[in-house]
Amino acid sequence: MNPNDLPPELSREATAEHFLAAIREASRGPLAAVVESIDRTGYYPRAELQQLGALGAMSAHLDAPAGRGDFGLAIRAMAEASQVCGATGFMMWCQSVLGLYMQASGNPALAGEALMALARGEALGGTAMSNPMKSYAQIETLLLKAKPVEGGYSVSGSLPWVSNLGPDHACGALAGVVDAEGKVVREVMFLLRCNAPGVELPECPSFSAMEGTGTYALRLKDHFIGAGEIMADPAKPFIGRIRSAFVMLQCGMAVGVTQGAIDSIWAVEDQLGHVNQYLDDRPAALQAELDALTARVMKLAETPFNPSVEFFIDVLDARAHGAELSLRAAQSALLHQGARGYLMSSAVQRRVRESHFVAIVTPAIKHLRSEIARLSAEVLPA
Amino acid sequence: MSSLTAVAAAAAAASAAQAPYQTYICEACGYVYDEAVGDPDGGLAPGTRFADIPDDWACPLCGVTKADFTAYAAPSLAVLRARAPASAVAAARGGPAGVLIVGAGRAGWQTAEALRAMDAELPITLVTTCAGDVYDKPLLSVAMARSLNPSALVKESGQNAAARLSVRLLAHTQAVRICSDTRTLRTTRGNLRYDQLVLAHGARAALPANLPPELCWRVNHLAAYQKLRAALGQVATDGPRDVLIVGAGLIGSELANDLALGGHRITLLDAQPEPLARWQGEQAGAQLLQAWKDLSIRFVGGVQVTCLEKLGRQFRVTSSDGQRFVADQVIAAAGLVTPSRLAQSAALAWDQGIAVDAATMRTSVERIHALGDCITVNGQASRYIEPIARQARAIAAAICGAASTPYEPRAATVRVKTTSHPMTLH
Numbered sequence: 001m002n003p004n005d006l007p008p009e010l011s012r013e014a015t016a017e018h019f020l021a022a023i024r025e026a027s028r029g030p031l032a033a034v035v036e037s038i039d040r041t042g043y044y045p046r047a048e049l050q051q052l053g054a055l056g057a058m059s060a061h062l063d064a065p066a067g068r069g070d071f072g073l074a075i076r077a078m079a080e081a082s083q084v085c086g087a088t089g090f091m092m093w094c095q096s097v098l099g100l101y102m103q104a105s106g107n108p109a110l111a112g113e114a115l116m117a118l119a120r121g122e123a124l125g126g127t128a129m130s131n132p133m134k135s136y137a138q139i140e141t142l143l144l145k146a147k148p149v150e151g152g153y154s155v156s157g158s159l160p161w162v163s164n165l166g167p168d169h170a171c172g173a174l175a176g177v178v179d180a181e182g183k184v185v186r187e188v189m190f191l192l193r194c195n196a197p198g199v200e201l202p203e204c205p206s207f208s209a210m211e212g213t214g215t216y217a218l219r220l221k222d223h224f225i226g227a228g229e230i231m232a233d234p235a236k237p238f239i240g241r242i243r244s245a246f247v248m249l250q251c252g253m254a255v256g257v258t259q260g261a262i263d264s265i266w267a268v269e270d271q272l273g274h275v276n277q278y279l280d281d282r283p284a285a286l287q288a289e290l291d292a293l294t295a296r297v298m299k300l301a302e303t304p305f306n307p308s309v310e311f312f313i314d315v316l317d318a319r320a321h322g323a324e325l326s327l328r329a330a331q332s333a334l335l336h337q338g339a340r341g342y343l344m345s346s347a348v349q350r351r352v353r354e355s356h357f358v359a360i361v362t363p364a365i366k367h368l369r370s371e372i373a374r375l376s377a378e379v380l381p382a
Numbered sequence: 383m384s385s386l387t388a389v390a391a392a393a394a395a396a397s398a399a400q401a402p403y404q405t406y407i408c409e410a411c412g413y414v415y416d417e418a419v420g421d422p423d424g425g426l427a428p429g430t431r432f433a434d435i436p437d438d439w440a441c442p443l444c445g446v447t448k449a450d451f452t453a454y455a456a457p458s459l460a461v462l463r464a465r466a467p468a469s470a471v472a473a474a475r476g477g478p479a480g481v482l483i484v485g486a487g488r489a490g491w492q493t494a495e496a497l498r499a500m501d502a503e504l505p506i507t508l509v510t511t512c513a514g515d516v517y518d519k520p521l522l523s524v525a526m527a528r529s530l531n532p533s534a535l536v537k538e539s540g541q542n543a544a545a546r547l548s549v550r551l552l553a554h555t556q557a558v559r560i561c562s563d564t565r566t567l568r569t570t571r572g573n574l575r576y577d578q579l580v581l582a583h584g585a586r587a588a589l590p591a592n593l594p595p596e597l598c599w600r601v602n603h604l605a606a607y608q609k610l611r612a613a614l615g616q617v618a619t620d621g622p623r624d625v626l627i628v629g630a631g632l633i634g635s636e637l638a639n640d641l642a643l644g645g646h647r648i649t650l651l652d653a654q655p656e657p658l659a660r661w662q663g664e665q666a667g668a669q670l671l672q673a674w675k676d677l678s679i680r681f682v683g684g685v686q687v688t689c690l691e692k693l694g695r696q697f698r699v700t701s702s703d704g705q706r707f708v709a710d711q712v713i714a715a716a717g718l719v720t721p722s723r724l725a726q727s728a729a730l731a732w733d734q735g736i737a738v739d740a741a742t743m744r745t746s747v748e749r750i751h752a753l754g755d756c757i758t759v760n761g762q763a764s765r766y767i768e769p770i771a772r773q774a775r776a777i778a779a780a781i782c783g784a785a786s787t788p789y790e791p792r793a794a795t796v797r798v799k800t801t802s803h804p805m806t807l808h
Contacts, residue, residue: 160410219440288563310723321568372570377511378595
């Protein structure tokens with residue numbers, strides 16, 4: 001049965017387990033069939049993403065009617081797909097946070113039918129917030145600049161490497177609002193439509209494990225944004241509200257990639273267990289650590305909008321633990337599988353690359369630790 | 383163009399051609415454009431000067447334009463290596479798990495000393511958010527009276543103490559979470575395994591909700607004290623400062639006393655009618671006010687601070703009864719609170735602090751001990767110097783399996799270091 005044929009009410013009302021079972025089926029069926037082309041030839045899995053979207057896999061965290069208001073479920077859905085294809089899990093995160101921005105913006109032009117189309121997977125998009133997030137963590141300077149003009153802003157500048165984009169896609173973006181002297185006085189966050197005037201999407205060189213993720217540079221020249229696009233102005237308080245949710249959702253990628261790795265260790269246990277027993281990270285220990293981490297993430301997911309710094313530090317640390325664990329699990333899986341896992345057609349070596357992506361995509365392990373250090377430091381007068 | 387200008391232009395072009403090639407870095411991705419190499423795939427022949435690159439040229443790695451490039455000269459490997467020691471910390475990984483101590487105050491270092499005295503071989507790692515330097519915290523209350531330079535308060539650098547005790551020191555490292563199931567401490571410089579964990583991270587200065595942290599000092603460690611002293615400047619050259627201290631307990635009163643002796647003008651506020659109100663029965667406050675009558679200390683009792691704001695280069699404090707005080711620096715001395723993050727992450731029993739067994743300093747979780755300002759025994763914190771060495775010896779004995787006198791909480795004798803009128807209170 002094509003889930004697209006199901007009335008949305010029915011899929012919403014399905015229990016969480018039925019929901020996850022449907023995501024699992026889509027992941028292990030149609031998605032698994034194209035994983036190799038996503039990785040090897042850069043196939044962008046539009047149909048597969050849209051199927052997952054139609055099942056509600058990228059909107060479970062959104063409030064009704066767009067979703068189920070359940071961040072834990074959204075993370076578990078992302079983990080199901082990531083177990084099969086880390087690149088797709090990453091695109092699900094891109095799409096999920098775009099929905100988060102649109103809903104949290106409260107802008108009727110974004111939070112209404114546009115959001116519903118995104119929630120159903122009819123519309124696709126991502127997030128160009130890597131640079132702004134690093135800018136808030138005082139790691140980078142803002143690359144997009146917005147000049148106030150009649151009825152809105154004129155935005156110019158370039159961003160590297162924004163994912164889940166295409167000619168008919170959109171993304172959440174942020175620009176520094178400049179005064180007459182060119183000084184950034186505040187920030188504005190907005191929906192950027194890739195097909196709008198003044199927007200170009202130059203191709204990027206090939207990316208390891210992420211070639212199929214629709215990743216482009218974004219080049220803006222005098223691109224107009226008005227009331228219909230504004231997500232937050234000023235943007236800083238808005239970012240403060242959603243930052244924990246933004247980072248927390250990424251844990252789905254880490255959990256899924258790690259679980260995929262553990263499964264592939266068990267897959268060779270019968271034949272290779274007699275030698276694999278000498279390896280460091282054995283599957284039962286990895287699974288226990290993953291289960292503890294998953295439980296921790298599920299607990300955090302109960303209060304995704306907790307505004308406290310202590311909570312945010314917890315989220316950052318859980319995300320860091322997820323990245324570290326997926327690195328260890330993916331490497332261990334390759335050591336367990338040996339040559340068969342080293343074939344270019346093997347998911348095991350692909351997962352080694354995916355796990356490194358989990359560890360370096362913003363916020364990377366180094367960013368997470370640096371941000372925890374910054375937020376933990378006692379604030380004193382300058 | 384006159385022939386003369388043409389000659390000049392040709393000469394300029396020739397000299398430009400001879401100028402050494404420069405390099406430019408992409409601020410988005412770190413790609414380095416080398417004029418000598420150019421970007422042949424992007425249509426820039428070798429030797430293309432940065433100035434001559436068209437504005438619509440794209441970074442070959444990330445696609446941003448020329449506007450996001452800046453001049454950049456990569457330092458040599460020798461320079462990079464020379465730069466490294468300043469920021470280097472001991473390697474976080476490897477080696478046997480051993481004992482892991484969190485905190486490099488007196489409690490942390492005393493534990494390391496006590497352990498090392500009992501076992502020369504035991505691997506000991508010390509993790510601390512500060513530099514790890516060894517100093518006597520009580521001196522922060524009397525540094526001016528004793529004319530001690532704030533930079534001279536360090537008795538031994540953390541590095542030297544670590545070398546002397548053969549301790550692996552991870553300075554400027556935040557402990558984030560204890561995973562007691564895998565016996566791992568998660569930190570901002572990687573994860574550390576432990577056989578035994580000792581929490582000696584102390585307490586932090588409490589801050590009333592209406593005092594913004596970026597506007598007022600709290601003096602609970604050397605680094606904060608040194609920054610405060612730097613902000614106050616030298617009385618001889620910069621003149622005296624108006625300093626407002628919120629809280630006239632032990633620390634607030636000692637600081638007021640010392641900074642006044644150092645020549646500053648102090649306003650000391652407290653919700654109670656007199657300073658050291660906890661020892662009212664011993665008339666501590668009355669004695670102190672009497673001793674202070676010739677010092678520049680103005681005590682204002684019975685006031686609640688409702689607001690602290692920046693006023694140009696000064697600060698203004700408003701109290702609930704409408705009084706306003708303007709000062710050059712504001713210090714909050716509102717007591718201490720124990721951070722609960724690590725304890726919570728390991729689900730340690732908590733009773734106003736990390737609850738420990740009185741005799742052994744053991745927490746409720748296997749292989750985790752705690753001592754110093756972060757613990758309570760029967761719900762009582764005892765944030766004084768005297769018990770720390772005894773606590774450290776009890777922990778070291780427990781960890782090394784040595785016989786030892788169990789730790790016994792004793793009623794603390796408090797020596798008030800208000801040098802104009804030192805007191806011993808009970």
